[in-house]
Amino acid sequence: MAEFTEEFMEKMEQFYENDPFIHVIDMSLVNIEDGQVTLGMPITEKHTNAHGIAHGGVLMSLADTAMGASCMSVNKKVVTMDLNINFIRAAKLGENVIAVAExxxxxxKTMVSEAKILSEKGDLCAKARGTFFVIDNFVK
Structure with missing residues (x-):
């Protein structure tokens, strides 16, 4: 695991603390390494669709946020340019999922990241890839 400065870790924690959308869907930072970030999220009733499984938009949001965070882990502030996702398996109510982005x-000027969304048992639920526009350094 890369050694991150205290300033970097404080800024990363503030980013997650101050982002209202992250709190709405209950994402949390699980692990951070140089170029790779893992986020977690419980699948609760507010995350489900009419079929009682996680809504695809919720999983896409988790993947997008994790991929953006992977870019931040190499000190880049980015915005999403393009994103695609393949849904492989349903994430069920009551499960905890993680997104591992690299x-x-x-x-x-641009970055590309990939994310896997996994069930708590390690089953692949979705795989996403995104292109991101670099707007600045994350920490100056």
């Missing part, structure tokens, strides 16, 4: 391309 930077694939760390460019000066």
């Amino acid at each position: 930077v694939l391309h760390n460019g000066g």
